[in-house]
Amino acid sequence: MTEPARPPSEPVAAAGDDAVDRALVARWLAGDEWAAAALVERHAQALARFAASVGVRDDVDEVVQDTFVRAFRSLESFRGDSSLRTWLFTIERRLVVDRHRSARRRRDQADVPDADAATTATALDGMVAEETERRVHQAVTELSPMQRQVFTLRVTEGLSYKEIAVIAGTTEGAARVHYFNAVRAIKERLDA
Template sequence: MIKDERAVDAALIARWKGGDQLAATMLVERHATALARFAASSGVRERVDELVQDTFVRAFNSIDSFRADSALRTWLFTIMKRLILDRMRAERRQGVAVELEEGHAVQAYDALDAMVADETAQRVRRAVDSLSPMQREVFLLRVTEGMAYGDIAKVVGSTEGACRVHYHNAMRSIKEIIGDDA
């Protein structure tokens, strides 16, 4: 199934290279929501659409450097991650209070709570946000995107085995927190 998705992405990229702008639309439709989700799970609260667009612009401008040995979505995530870090650094320079650490913990729940529909979701988010940055990133990529450990490793800059361990440690922690809350 994942191989099929890669084949579809590869075909769309080839069509876009051939001048078919509709293929670009289809690629954006396939990955934009996942990118927005990744941005949100990385702590981005504002101008998410702009960040998604910047990611696609950068990706399409350097599409010739994309190697099909990884999934297009994985590649897009790595681009977005760099953009998120750039944005955080810029905001920090401008005096905006943000944590610079990669995958920084989101502690401000007030604005978030307005977006989350019910109490269960809030509880889950608190549990996830209590994880270490690496655990959280690995866990959310696995759970919200259904990514393989190998692809997650490329995004977070780690190894497949380490990602597997991070995921299971994260799962255990969340079960403990949810169990204690219940």
């Protein structure tokens, strides 16, 4: 197996960079198109990871692009109650849910997300180099969709329970429960 291409650095936009995002949004609203490119560059990778974690397979790029298009169409309505990244995750999650529903109607399948998750695990396993990382990743992909979503946002993206609750459409308490259940399930998988 070849060594996977790791990101050269940590996220372009770390959590806590809300002020930078707000400034870029203001510049874009004022007509500066370069601000849009900067915003995309800051958040595209995180959105791609999240899309993969919730079961998007081959068309991650398309989902990320649609997320940005939707976001920029309504960027004037972004009030900054949450961080921009949380808002983008929320839009992307709705988008993925809509796509799953459409796919389910077309294919008359009962539970597309779980089926996608299994396929995603197979497809992405090859990208993980180390055995331990591969096993952890495999265990994550076998979580329930909600657990996987919460665990990914909490661990991979470093979001707070409050932010996760907004994205997942749940409460902070429920997000915390999902997280601890996910950690327990992963440990059990690794110990098995």
